[in-house]
Amino acid sequence: MAQRNLTYSIRGIFTDCLPDHHASQYLIAAYQRGYKWESGTAEAAAPVSNQLGGPPVGQVDKLLADLWRAFEAPRRDGIPIDYYLQFLTLKPALMSKGRTALEVIDGQQRLTTLSLFFAVLRQTLGDGAGAGFAFIENSGPSSGSAAGKLEYAVRDHFLEEFVYQGNIHKLLEAPSWEAFLEASFNVTSFDCDQQDIFYLYKAAHKISSFLQDEQRRPKAAAFGLYVADSCRLIANVIEEEISSEDVFSDLNSNRVPLTDTELVKGLLLTRASRSVSSSFQQVQELRASQGRQWDEIARWLQLPGVRVLYGLKTEHALWQLLRLVALRKAAPFPAVRSLVPHRDAAAGPGFALYEFFEYLLSFGAQAPTAEDCFIELQLLSGLLHDWFNTPDIHNQLGALQASKRYEKKGELMERITAEEQLLAGGPRTFLRQEIGKLSCLKSDLAALSYDAGSEKAFDLLLLLNVFPERSKGNDDEKADSYPFDFARFSAEKWSLEHIYPQHPAWAEEQAPVGTRESLLALAAQDSQPADPAIVELLMQETWSEEETQKLQQYLRADNQLLHSLGNLALLTSGDNSSVSNAPxxxxxxxxxxxxxxxxxxxxxxxxxxSKLILSESTSPFDWTKADIRAHATYLDQQLARLVQEFSTPSLTPTA
Known part of the structure; x- marks a missing residue:
């Protein structure tokens, strides 16, 4: 099947799309509703058959505002950012005298409004400056062919009489709807007192007033060029065998908002099915199959565990995976690869990823096909499935995503799915090396505290939870045999918590407020005998300046122990806030x-x-300074273990 463009500029819709499909005109068939787009507040001058009410701003106003906003938007490298106007659904149709038209099944309101826009623009600019916008009309004399490239079956030749060939002035010069109805134009008789003609009249006046605004009039020509050449439509031409009425009904009852990802889906699935099939039935069957696979991938990416593990955002998960496809398929062409949208472009305006894929597929003979890109999407999705279900890879990926100090999270998926990385033996070695670079494994235990190094302290405790010490003498009980629940860890917002509280509630309840009592309470918590000199000093009624400094030093030393890693663990934010000062x-x-x-x-x-890891534990219901020191000793041993574990080559087979 011959490959045709899917996307056209507005100028291209009128100059290239028609000849691409051997057609001379766009046809609005009789079964279609008439022109219905509103323009501003409905006025009392509505046609007799339909006194209008409704919203203060109509679709024409919104289209003009959106187009102007896109025109005024900052340029990218000096080039205007393309603006997309949804789809046109078209179907070849045979007209009189053997001529072929493209029947507009969906998009007639946009196409009509754009025809009005360029007709009004020509009138506004005059013959000299407006000549470049005559592409909405046929170049031949109207006697030999239709003057315009859009025709309404139910209003035969109306657009020729009142829009094309400069006749738009007949609509614009009438100051009111009544004046238009009363005017004698000496043309073919029309029943002008019709709702669709009223809407056309109002739309023409709205466009004219918009362009004549004192702020816009000097930019009208540049604005017209932007709309003509930087605003785009996607032309979906269906087979002649399909019932136009059925398609029209389906489209108008199942509309889907246009997104960058949906555009890429339409581009890849449409072209991929055309490239491998010849008959209409084969195309439809393949599109349905590929569509189901696409939707399955999209649904899987939305699972909380998958999103957290791979750092995917809820609303942009599939976009992020498609970006990886783009990076891999553009890898042989460095200049093209440099054009892949940035990770942040998913939330930005426009359709950056769609524009890239459209450019990539047309890059040349060596460019990947749409089928290649779809297969790549399936391959990457399969890899992500495998890694998600492989405990050691799962845990290594998740640890880096959950880390407070790993600075390359945004690049992680891009790096791990690069072709050279996959060929080098898969993700295991790479991930182990990245974990081995974490600053918590490069620090002394004393540097990992709550008040000076809390992020590194968090990371070390995270690694201890994800990669706990394996049971001795039981090789089957491997810590990496079970995937860590990063989804729950993320949702519950686990964070650093003091085991012995910073501001214990019992100190406020059982002891008077004051330095003496606070120091006595702190001393009582130590299972080791307190310094006799400190105890004797605490019993004095008054302190000299030197004695006060000595007590303050004792207090600081105690605070240092309080904030040390030996007194820290990870708890959910909910538990943290509810029991933060509890014993x-x-x-x-x-x-x-x-x-x-x-x-x-x-x-x-x-x-x-539970105090299972403390060799010389005190009461299971108390946490003393002795426990803090014992816990610190244990953590020091575990730090050495993790350093060793993530600095040696993996013996596990590569994935």
Missing amino acids: FAEKRRRLMQRVRQGSFVAPHTFSVF
Whole structure:
């Protein structure tokens, strides 16, 4: 099947699309409703048959405002950003005298408004400046062929009499609807008191007043060129065998908002099916099959666990995967690859990814086909499935995504899916190396504290939870045999929490407020004997300046222990806020209750509050300075283990 363009500029719709399909005109068939786009506030001068009401701003106003906003938008490298006006659905139709037309099944309101726009623009600019916008008309004399390239079957020749060939002045010079009805134009008789003609009249006046605005009039010619050459329509030409009425009904009851991703879907699936099929039935069957596969990929990417693991945004997940397809397929062409939209373009204006794919597919003989790109999408989706279901890769990816200090999250998927990376043996070695570079594994334990290095402290505790110590003597019980629940970890917003609280509630309840009592309480928490000199000093009624400084040093030393890594664990933000100042016993009770209820609890956090990892533990319901020091010793050992684990080559087979 011959390959034709799908996307045209507005100028191209009138100059290229028609000859591409061996047609001379666009036809609005009789079954279509008439022109219905409103222009501003409906006035009392509505036709007798239909006194209009409705919203203060109509579709014509919105189209003009959108076009002007796009025209005034900042340029990209000095080039206007293209603006897309949805789809045209067209179908070849045989007219009289053997002529072929493209029947407009969907998009007639836009096409009619654009025809009015360029007719009014020519009138506004005059013959000299407006000649360049005559592309909406046929170049031959009207006696030999139709004057305009758009024809309404139900209003035969109306556009020729009142729009084309400069006749738009008949609409514009009538100052009111009544004046237009009363005018004698000495032309073929029309029943002008009709709703669609009223809307055409109002639209022409709205466009004229818009262009004649004192702020826009000096830019009218440049604006017209922008609309003609930088605004685009997608022409979907269906087969002649399909019923136009059925398609029209389906389109007008199942409209889907136009997005960058949907445009890419239409481009790839339409071209891919055409390139491998010849009959209409084969094309339809293949499109349906590919569409189902596309939708399955899109649904899978929306799963919370998938989005969190791969750093995908809810509204842009499929866009991000398609961008990876673009990067991989453009890899052989560095100049083209440099044009792949930036990661942030998903949330920006326009259709950056669609424009790129359209350019890539037309790059030359060596360019990938739409089928190549669709196959690549399936391949990447399959890889993501495999990695998601492979525990060690899953955990390594998730640890980097959840890290507070890993600065290359935005590049992670781009780097891991690069062809050279896949050929180098898959993701395992790369991910291990990236984890090994985390700053928490390059620091001493003393540098990982709540007040000076909290992000690095978070990362180390995260790694301990994701990669806990393996059970000795039981090789089957490997920590990497089970994927960590990063979706719950992210949704519940796990964060650093003091095990022994910063501002313990019992200190306020059981002791008077004051330095002496606070220091006594802190000293009492230490299972080791307190310095006798400090105890004796605390018993004094008054302190000298030197004694005060000595006590302050003792307090600072205690605060340092309070904020050290040995007194930290990860808890959900909800638990953190609700029990932040509660004693250890209450925090432990809450945590164990979560475990009994089947809630997700990070492994290291559970081990800390159950005291399973402390070799010389005190009471299971108390958390003393001795416990903080014992926990710090354990963490020091685990830090050494993780450094060793992520600095040696992986012995696991590559994926």
